[in-house]
Amino acid sequence: MRVQILAAIAILALAAPAHAQPQSGQTVEAIPYTTCDGSPWTASWRGDNFHHQPETGAGHPDDHMDYRTWDGTCWSAKWVGGQFYHTPKSGGAGHPDTILNFTDWxxxxxxxTRDGNGWRVTRR
Structure with missing residues (x-):
């Protein structure tokens, strides 16, 4: 019986996703976002810059974040003066805002929204 329980736990662990999806209303250290090419990354804060981490491999700091928004279009965001500055990657005018709309993996x-050194997330 004990061996069967351990085997079941091992199977469930293998079936679990590689990332934990945040809970709506929670503040998290990193968000699982989708890049413009559809790759799964996470972003956390390093001061007023982002630290990007791919699903596997080494991460890197950057002053901007390129991400897919709700409609699948690609945008870039920077943290400027206490808010995000969003610019469409296809060109055109950007805008400041306190929120960032993204799609996860x-x-x-x-x-x-930014919450200190974390992200306050709300599911749409």
């Missing part, structure tokens, strides 16, 4: 739509 599973295509789920989220809104986030």
């Amino acid at each position: 599973d295509g789920v739509a989220w809104t986030t």
Whole structure:
């Protein structure tokens, strides 16, 4: 019986996703976002810059974040003067805002705000 329980736990662990999806209303250290090419990354804060981490491999700091928004279009965001400055990657005018709308690794739509050194997330 004990061996069967351990085997079941091992199977469940293998079936679990590689990332934990945040809970709506929670403040998290990193958000699982989708890049413009559809790659799964996470972003956390390093001062007023982002630290990007791919699903596997080494991460890197950057002053901007290129991400997919709810409608699948690609945008870039910088943290400027206490808010995000969003610019469409296809060209055109950008705008400041306190929120960032992104899609996670599973295509789920989220809104986030900065919360100190973390992200306050709300599921759409």
